[in-house]
Amino acid sequence: MSPTLLALEGISRSFGKLKAVNDLSFSVEAGQIYGFIGPNGSGKTTTMRILATLDLPDDGDAFIHGDSILVEPRKVRTRIGFMPDSFHPYRGIDVVEYLDFFARAYGLRGHQRIQTVRSVSSFCGLLEFKERRITDLSKGMGQRLHLAKTLLHDPDLLILDEPAAGLDPRARIEFRELLKELSAHGKGILISSHILSELGEICDGAVVIEKGKKIVAGTIDEMSRKSKDHHRLRVKIIEKKEDAERFFLTQPGVRELTVGAEGIHFDFEGDKTELARLLERAVRSGLPLYEFHQLDADLEEIFMRTTEGRLQ
Amino acid sequence: MSSQDRASPDLWVSALRMPDQLNPVMLRETQSLYKGRVFPIFLILVLACMVLTSGIFLFQFSPRGATGLEFLQVTISFLAPILLVLIPLQAGQSMTQELKDGSGSVLLMSGLSPQRIVAGKIQAGLLQMAVALGLFSPLIAVSYLLRGTDALLILGIIIASVFANLLATTMAVAVSAQLAALKRPIIAALIIVLGLGLGTLSFLIQFEEIIVYAPVWTGMILTPTGLTILTCSYLACLVLAWLIATAALTHPNENRATAFRIYHSTVLLLIPALVFLLTPTKDWLTGLVSWGMTGAVISIPFFFSACTDAPGLSPRVRAHVPQRFPSFSVLFLPGCGRGLVYALSWSLVLWGTATLASSGTHYLHRQLLPYVTGILLYTLLYSAASCTVRSRLPLHISRNWITRLLTLFLLLLLCFVPFLIQAPFGSMEWNILHIGNPFFTIAYVGERNAYFAFVLVALAIVLLTFTNRRLLRSSWTEVRESASAKGSRS
Known part of the structure; x- marks a missing residue:
């Protein structure tokens, strides 16, 4: 069995008295997209820089395909592609020259270099901009170029720090599609973002951190299972909305109730038996229910539950 | 390959045709x-x-x-x-x-x-x-x-x-x-x-x-x-x-020290080689004194840098310690303890040569010896003191390179405190309080042949080395353990 693509083991990093990362452990398998979630200053970028071998942990280690980032940083670098949150284009050169420069830097030679620059440009939709100066590219195209550069050496793991920040909705969707395609090609992706709804659509799992500490980590399924006593429910009712609202508000385990055009939404804390009892009581109280629906948990919801809304 | 790409293959070639080399x-x-x-x-x-x-x-x-x-x-x-x-x-x-x-x-x-x-x-x-x-x-x-x-x-x-x-x-x-x-x-x-x-x-x-x-x-x-x-x-x-x-x-994980220590050693060895090669036999002694002097001066930044290195070996360097004769590599591996050993070893060689050369009859031979000795002693004193201070600082402070320079600067600043004490009395004569001041003390010893001042500095170096004995011991242990761990892995 091949080792896990990425495994963090008790990574810690301090800046003065501030513990930026505190005993952080999680793992990512090949072909998985993992969201790395946390508010500003929670230690996401520091962790990513450590994984990219650009910073040293005070304690702990991380392994890429079993190789330690501390002992074999050069080997590790050939297996990861790191896309920092800021893109600083070199002045005066165009898209092809930029990619060619990095292809040379990654040691690609001759025909292989030309072929790789061509295929990566094509994959990232940069062909029609190949002669454009990189300083003249739009933010979205700049991010595509940034990603293209990260893909040149065909890394197994992509570490993307806020790649969608500052992109317009269309560019975001396009970028998301690129990531899905990369994941389908077997690449592991660790992506940090603030936009949970966006991550929820592409991520197989997530790590939530706050003040450098892991709050929760795992695949979306695992986290949903862990929070099996949490249910997000939608109730639709023919009439007597106020009565229904009053009824549900007085029931044990009901939280965060909202009434809208699409019905009454609320969180319910309890197992399936308690959920059945709630439905039974609602019917018995004479409320004209015509729908009692349990909504699927998405990343945003899991995040809110696990952090109890403490994080942004 | 897209149709657009096929249509303009020259563009690709022109942009990418520069040689790989x-x-x-x-x-x-x-x-x-x-x-x-x-x-x-x-x-x-x-x-x-x-x-x-x-x-x-x-x-x-x-x-x-x-x-x-x-x-x-x-x-x-x-x-x-x-x-x-x-x-x-x-x-x-x-x-x-x-x-x-x-x-x-x-x-x-x-x-x-x-x-x-x-x-x-x-x-x-x-x-x-x-x-x-x-x-x-x-x-x-x-x-x-x-x-x-x-x-x-x-x-x-x-x-x-x-x-x-x-x-x-x-x-x-x-x-x-x-x-x-x-x-x-x-x-x-x-x-x-x-x-x-x-x-x-x-x-x-x-x-x-x-x-x-x-x-x-x-x-x-x-x-x-x-x-x-x-x-x-x-x-x-x-x-x-x-x-x-x-x-x-x-990268901080990589070995930066070895290249500098090899460079310093090569330069120190190159100078006497040139002296013997280029000067007539009768001038060799004078050449050696000059070597001691030049070596002592150029060693100041190297010794200080070596002695204020981070104390331990990084995991990467530890994994690359040579398996054969690891003790010989101790002098050239990073770490302030190993840096102190390096500084002490080279100081002994330089001072020994200058002492040997001082037996010559030329007036330079006797005049330059106090200066060589003084420079070496004070370089060692401040390097050892910086080593002591830095190895005891918290990691997040000692990692900063400005701290390394600041440590030396503060230590040197302390040298001028005795002047402030003496100033109200109107006396600016050398006394024991000035022992930390390299400039004043070397000049004083040179003028008066008051070698007891150097003896005191040497004692201070011994004391500082003694306080760093654990660091010195761990310098060897760490290297030996790394070599044996590598051996057992392979």
């Missing part, structure tokens, strides 16, 4: 430079200098008295700032930019080594220098046609300019890389401009001297001894600047 950084720098706004400005500046050169020559010198030599002097006066200030400054700025905006760290994630990145910057500077020399070549040719100068001198000046440009560019890149952490880049730029300006001025003065006293200089430089000393000194400066530049780009 070229340094990518040099290629990018050159592309960036010649496609950007900097190159036209550079070109205009060079052309303006050429016009000024011709103008000054026509108006300042009467045609009757005009000689090629005077024309060459004016040409070089304009060429030198371009080669020795403008081009190195550009290379330095490019390095600062790279490190400041984080693109340097992205570069380091690729297969490019710090050495290759630095080489690329320097090669781009050399290309620019070739362009500038090419543009100035008509003026240089005119100076030959005007008579009064010979082809050998012109060739010598061009060769000297090329080597001076290489050294200035490497130094500018090194200083820029080290000062990139400064919050105000303008300060770094000013320091570099000042340094390069002074260097250029010195180059021009030397050039004038060579022209005026041509036979004397030719007799001094164009001899095997002169050329050997010149080449060795040049190479020593160039390699040191190179090491400093690459060290700034090296």
